[in-house]
Amino acid sequence: MKTTKKTITRISAALLTMACMASTAAAVSAESASAGIAAVPASVASASLSSDTNVQKLIRQRESQLQKLKNKKKEIHVSNYGWYSAKSMKLYGRRATGVDSNGNFILGKWEQLHTTTSARGLGGGYYITISGDYVNFAFSYDIVGGTDFPYSGVFWTRSHDTDWDRINIHLSGSCRMADVSIYIGEEKVVGVTNCGSHSEWKP
Numbered sequence: 001m002k003t004t005k006k007t008i009t010r011i012s013a014a015l016l017t018m019a020c021m022a023s024t025a026a027a028v029s030a031e032s033a034s035a036g037i038a039a040v041p042a043s044v045a046s047a048s049l050s051s052d053t054n055v056q057k058l059i060r061q062r063e064s065q066l067q068k069l070k071n072k073k074k075e076i077h078v079s080n081y082g083w084y085s086a087k088s089m090k091l092y093g094r095r096a097t098g099v100d101s102n103g104n105f106i107l108g109k110w111e112q113l114h115t116t117t118s119a120r121g122l123g124g125g126y127y128i129t130i131s132g133d134y135v136n137f138a139f140s141y142d143i144v145g146g147t148d149f150p151y152s153g154v155f156w157t158r159s160h161d162t163d164w165d166r167i168n169i170h171l172s173g174s175c176r177m178a179d180v181s182i183y184i185g186e187e188k189v190v191g192v193t194n195c196g197s198h199s200e201w202k203p
Contacts, residue, residue, distance in 0.1 A: 058103030062160070066096055066105065069162055072132030076113070076167045079125040084175035086119045088142040088149075091169075092203060093134035096159060105135060105159045110203030119171075135159040139169055139182065140201050146175025150195030155182050 080086050091113045096105035113134070116126045136159060140152035156167075164185030173179035173193070182190035 055101075055103055059099055059101075062099040062103050062105065065160070065162065066099060066133060069096065069132035069135075073129050074132050074134070074165055074167070076128050076130060076169070077125065078119065078127075078169045078171075079123070080119040080121055080171040081123060082121050082143075082172045082174065082178060084121045084146050084173075084178070085144040086121070086124075086141045086171060087117065087144050088140070088200070089117045089119060090140045091128075092138040092140075093130065094136035095131070095133045096135045097133075107136060107159065110136075110138065125171075132162065135162060137167065138201060138203070141171070142200070143175050143178060147178055147195060148197040149200050150178040150198070151180040151190070151192065152198045152201040154201070155190050156184055 076091065078089065078091065092110045093113050094110055095108040097108045098106040100106050113130060114126065114128050119125045135156075136154070137156040138154040140149060142149050164187075166183075166185060168181075168183040170181040170183075171178065172181075173195075177193075178195045179193045180190060180195060181188060
């Protein structure tokens, strides 16, 4: 009998404790709701704040980077050392026009960067200077009496990688076995030999 009474007493105490906890939780929840506050764990709130701070910092860095690029000039050299004449040569670029809410450059439309569309072989070519805020590039050319558009396409899309001053486009080989090398600064980003035929890339 005593054992039964003790068990009942313990059960009653446990139920009373659970009721108090539920009442307290409800009160806190109601208070938060009335204040319009979502119940967010402290660790989550801290991570969110840190992430927002990092994004704002990145945006400021990109804006500063873009301003420097606008005040900078870069060189592009196109040289044809091949045993052929090149035609329909087109060099395109896209400018960075702003910075979005994630800290990425906003890009403008593709623009043809020069009016010279041909270059004789064995040393022909041209040289131009462009604004530093061009950050994406494409190149296309055809061969007189040879392979159709041995190279035609986009060769640089690393928009935020701007620590370079020169692009070198080097054509070589023969009219049926053309070679193309493209350098961004000291980095070789295209190196193709004995190129096959392609359709002309257009923006």
